[in-house]
Amino acid sequence: MNATDDVLIAYRNDGEAERWNYRPPEPVRLNPLFSWPLCPRAVWDWYRGAWLPLTALTVCLTIAVAAYAVALPPLEQMATLRPGWILRIWLLNVIPQTLVAGGLHWWLYIRKSQGMRKKFDKRDLTRKNGTFTFDNQVLDNIWWTLGSAMTVCTAYQVLIFWAMANGWAPVITFAAHPAWFALWMALIPMWSGLHFYWVHRLEHSPILYKRVHAVHHRNVNTGPWSGISNHWYENLLYFTTYFVHLVVPSHPLHLLFHAYFQQISPVFSHSGFEKVIAKDTEMARAGDFFHQLHHRYFECNYGTSEIPFDKWFGTFHDGSAEATRRTREHKKQMYTR
Template identity: 75%
Template sequence: MPTDVDLSQNPEAQRWNYHPPHAVRLNPIFSWPPKPRAVWDWYRGAWLQMTALTVPFLAALLLYWIVLPPLEIMKTLQIGWIFRIWLMNVVAQTTLAGCLHWWLYMRKGQGMQTKFDRRDLTRSNGIFTFNNQVLDNIWWTLGSAMTVATIYQCLILWVMANGWIPTVSFAQDPVWSIIWLAFIPMWSGLHFYWVHRLEHQPALYKHVHAVHHRNVNVGPWSGISNHWYENLLYFTTYFVHLIIPSHPFHLLFHAMFQQLSPVMSHAGFEKIIVKENDMSRSGDFFHQLHHRYFECNYGTSEIPFDKWFGTFHDGSAEATERTRAHKKQMYTR
């Protein structure tokens, strides 16, 4: 279905509190014939607004100048700078997820405006750790995800500091450095699709990925609320810096994108609205559909793997029926 189709009267829209008026959009860079204007609009929207791309980028800039230790210090594994990296991750995650949760779900600063699901976050439900969805999500995010992410980041920084892998400098290699920076989100989407498909295999889903999918109705803390084993897979995306010549800032941006963009994409609201003004694009209906219907939209809208492999849900009732038929076929084999 073309992405400019009006879905406001589609039966699927009745299943949501808020349903975007048009079909889910995918990155037009993969369209044929080429659509240069659409590509320009896509990347302008991604990089020149407050989005799940620019917020991690700004966070990475701030943390690089204020927190990240010099490489010389990281030549030896010491508890001081390792703790500093862990604290950096925890504070960044807590600040963004905590602020969004406070505004959207505690203060209810914009009520139900642009909220996808009609339901509130779950309380007093034994499926969640501590019988509470938010506390469950905080535990798996700060306990599991931040631990694994920090270990991986520290190992890569230690290897960089000792000169065991090729690195680059923004001053000496500006063109490559900027190109690689721009491609990191695309690499992240490619890696995520294949890891995510693996996690939906029955055994891994039942014992590992089901922890994340407890969140049918998602909130900011749901983003990387994952089982330990899932985080061991999810954060292997960072290991590309052991192969591709990188600068510590590349790794830091990658880390903030991998850790903070899910906070926004799982916010449960399409936009952050303050005093009737749109402040930021937050929630991602593409991924919201995955949490409701499970066997669709495994990747991201950045690379259209789901469209190529027949698992794309564009937000229409027809796509819901296809997804349900696909799911039924999977579980009756």
């Protein structure tokens, strides 16, 4: 028996599983690209699992390609700020967000198509709770998503498309730069994770947490509409990730993919279920236990599993009882300083 087997046995026999309806059978994994010695097979398996099956990444990329092909105005039309194309950008945000979040919510929480299978939390979403706007978690989340998030993300995207159209931001084409086009598409999730970690850490500072980020953390037990249910000020920070396209040579499709990844992938990661199941078939990866742990224990897993900032800075929770103990001790030290 090796050390890995010992860790797995300890994990499966600790008390943490009792706190959940479903806990993954293995500890949370991080991107092996940052492990040493590097294991190419593990890295290949990680990225194959992210890009080849039906995942949040592939859904976002598919929506982006469809939106670009069918509905995005040509750049030359966006050189002048006009209500028509600005409205179209807003609709390109609102319609997919509503369809994906609404559809997943209907499947998991209204129709309850898979019951409690692969559901992390034992509880249902909250109703008649004064913590939430309208005393209802789902209505609260819909309001902050469609009202706040969609407004801010649209404004930022309009600004960037307008800059691209006027030559104020570097624009590339696939024909001229195919290698960079593909590489930048693959790097966008990593950039998103890097940006998210540092913005998220800032939002957990006492002043911003109490006045801003607490709106999102009302959702201890998350659902599909919780993903970008954020205060206005938080969305002003969260969506600054798009401004990288003002300096990094990009194609409009890059911005669309980045937008959908930033807006729609949280629908899946906050869904509350690890997998979407139809009958007895696992159709797609959904929830992210890494981030589910953050909503349960707050002061851990600030980033994503794509770049292991939390491991580097000592705030990683792998789903084990020992990690819960460390996190609670860390919180105690934070709040008694």
